Amino acid sequence: MRLRRPVLSCAVMENLCETCRTPDVSTACQLCEKQLCEDCVLAPPNGTFSLQEKVDPELVHSVYCRFCYDEKVEPEVLRYDENKAKAENVYIFFTTQRKEIPLIKHSKLTVKVQNCADRDETILRLAFIAAEKGFNAVIDTEVVYAKKRDHAYQTTAWSGHGSPAAVDEEKLDRQVKRNAMYR
Numbered sequence: 454m455r456l457r458r459p460v461l462s463c464a465v466m467e468n469l470c471e472t473c474r475t476p477d478v479s480t481a482c483q484l485c486e487k488q489l490c491e492d493c494v495l496a497p498p499n500g501t502f503s504l505q506e507k508v509d510p511e512l513v514h515s516v517y518c519r520f521c522y523d524e525k526v527e528p529e530v531l532r533y534d535e536n537k538a539k540a541e542n543v544y545i546f547f548t549t550q551r552k553e554i555p556l557i558k559h560s561k562l563t564v565k566v567q568n569c570a571d572r573d574e575t576i577l578r579l580a581f582i583a584a585e586k587g588f589n590a591v592i593d594t595e596v597v598y599a600k601k602r603d604h605a606y607q608t609t610a611w612s613g614h615g616s617p618a619a620v621d622e623e624k625l626d627r628q629v630k631r632n633a634m635y636r
Contacts, residue, residue: 483514495522543580544590555624588617
């Protein structure tokens with residue numbers, strides 16, 4: 454005796470999750486519009502792409518299916534994390550330190566960031582932009598703030614600018630050691 458599988462009607466098949474095929478459909482992927490259950494929804498971690506100047510429109514959504522996430526979001530998240538790690542090792546030279554820098558290459562572009570929450574965020578954003586462009590330093594850096602008053606509230610908006618550059622790290626390390634020896 455042969456057992457027959459129940460045949461699902463078209464109405465039931467439309468309400469299945471595209472990934473795991475459960476009938477608990479709660480939302481749709483914001484890129485491909487496939488129906489998903491709550492367990493199959495993927496989203497990039499909060500704060501991802503916060504340092505980038507321009508974020509690709511495909512990466513600003515909060516609901517992705519496994520296929521869209523693996524194909525479009527995950528490579529960009531990995532690239533972003535890599536650039537963020539590089540940005541934490543970027544040298545920052547302020548305008549007063551100009552003559553002490555062993556430059557290899559200097560960009561003619563000046564990068565600017567505005568409306569940052571604090572000084573550290575401003576410097577990290579400048580470093581991130583330099584790391585994205587393949588540089589390991591930001592020279593001629595200036596960071597300023599402006600107080601903004603809105604009746605009883607006062608906030609501070611930080612902004613900064615600088616030029617990405619490539620610095621000879623070995624020469625810089627020797628220079629720092631030499632200067633420390635004479636102190």
